[in-house]
Amino acid sequence: MISWALHRRITADLAGEIASGAWPPGHRIPFEHELMARYGCARATVNKAVHALAVQGLVERRRKAGTFVAPPHVASAVLSIPDIKAEIEARGQAYAWRRISWRIRRAQSEPDAAELKPAGALLAIKGLHMAAGRPFGLEERLVNLAEVPVAGDEDFARVSPGAWLLAHVAWSEARHEIAAANPDVETAEALGVTRGHACLVLKRWTWRQDAGITFARLTFPAEAFELTARFAPGFADHGPVRARIPSRSDESKEGRP
Amino acid sequence: MISWALHRRITADLAGEIASGAWPPGHRIPFEHELMARYGCARATVNKAVHALAVQGLVERRRKAGTFVAPPHVASAVLSIPDIKAEIEARGQAYAWRRISWRIRRAQSEPDAAELKPAGALLAIKGLHMAAGRPFGLEERLVNLAEVPVAGDEDFARVSPGAWLLAHVAWSEARHEIAAANPDVETAEALGVTRGHACLVLKRWTWRQDAGITFARLTFPAEAFELTARFAPGFADHGPVRARIPSRSDESKEGRP
DNA sequence: GTCGTTATTATGTCTAGACATAATCTCGCG
DNA sequence: CGCGAGATTATGTCTAGACATAATAACGAC
Secondary structure (H helix, E strand, O other): OOOOHHHHHHHHHHHHHHHHHHOOOOOEEHHHHHHHHOOOOOOOHHHHHHHHHHHHHOOEEOOEEEEEOOOOOOOOOEEEOOHHHHHHHHHHHOOEEEEEEEEEEEEEOHHHHHHHHHOOOEEEEEEEEEEEEEEEEEEEEEOOOOHHHHHHHHHOOOOOOHHHHOOOOOOOOEEEEEEEEOHHHHHHHHOOOOOOEEEEEEEEEEEOOOEEEEEEEEEHHOOOOOHHHEOOOOOOOOOOOOOEEOOOOOOOOOOOO | OOOOOHHHHHHHHHHHHHOOOOOOOOOOOOHHHHHHHHHOHHHHHOOOHHHHHHHHHOOOEOOOOOEOOOOOOEEEEEEEOHHHHHHHHOOOOOOEEEEEEEEEEHHHHHHHHHOOOOOOOEEEEEEEEEOOOOEEEEEEEEEEEEOOHHHHHHHOOOOHHHHHHHHHHOOOOOEEEEEEEEOOOOHHHHHHOOOOOEEEEEEEEEEEEEEOOOEEEEEEHHHHEEEEEOOOOOOOOOOOOOEOOOOOHHHHHHOOO
């Protein structure tokens, strides 16, 4: 399935015209029957090619009118939220999870979990992701026990709730918030930084078929974590993108492809 | 093009089995000829349906072996980097751009621009995005004059380089880094915050066909800016997602759909 | 048993049609 | 001139085949 399939070549050709600016936004690209003639193939083939562009958002198609180059929409990037343990180990450092607390709480007492619309009890776990023996990130997790009762059997002393949930619970939708923040006293102490030390805060809500599963707040000291996203307009195959964990001694840029 | 199309129904049916967990990761879904029989249609139709799942990353296909439910892929999110002016105005605040400096620099003097592989001179602009008369974010921009010579004719006193480039220059690829950081002295002063005030730093490199166009570093005080992303595994139509700009007086959550 | 060869098989791609659907354009009526 | 009816047209969807490709499985030679 390399790109010598004709429909892929057509898609690439058309995408090239758009990327180069030769076909500006609003420009009507050739009709399918014109592309049929140009490439000497069946309409199903050019349809597949142009349809792929439409899925990527590079063009808009209107019956009877034709196919038009889409306005340069604000970039959409594929961003992947990584498995922290895998990222740390990929960097050659020892990973460890250290649980700080485990509690059952009433849903009402956790405003962050409101979006999940939890019915009854929540499992509240707090712990540290450690890299090379040092605090790497703080995880504060709420799990909706009404939806994931089996989570009550797990004490999360050896495995982080994030990793456990990923392996045990299917999810269908999620929402993230990424922001910077100064840590509160408790968080600063757990991470071993001062309150004036900038942190990256990643909040995540997860649902399964409209049922709220879990909420997580991950707090990383600024130098420990960085999200990167490489992409093309309408996302091409430029690889799902990873979180990069800068080395503590890494002041220079790295040229990952 | 509502979802009455048979191939869409098939895609949705299969996606439902996966989302519900009925077909766990690694499970072999029915062969195309089985789906043909089940839905009473041609193979091209079921192929289109299953192919769509593969594009979304929900399944992996192997010739001869069959089609398998993909491992619970670390989430891939659609993230959109917004037009700052539009976001601020959408919030009902007055937007303004205030240029701080405009200079021509040699490429070598800017390590951040190294990834762009600039040949000659760079245009270096620094300025503030203002919301309701107060500093909202600092933009530090480098433009590769070898690739965008017309940028030299613009003084960027009234319009931010980000907005100008979006409207005038086509791009084909970009890379982002999102991180938290403490501002340096100069940045803190421009934003009117202390050095201990956490900031969200968004770096962006942009290319057009392997030619480096521009680099930007955007620095926002923690409370001013927040990225949100809502998505489903393998991205469904859950709307391209926006950056959320929290109100300064907004301590509570908001439940945007 | 191990290694290489061959047959099998599911997916990948493509064709030459067909009808459906929705938007646009044209034309004529008032 | 405004406006609705009908003709036109590009895309959307689908069929029933076909050959190509790649990976597995079965088989045989050593």
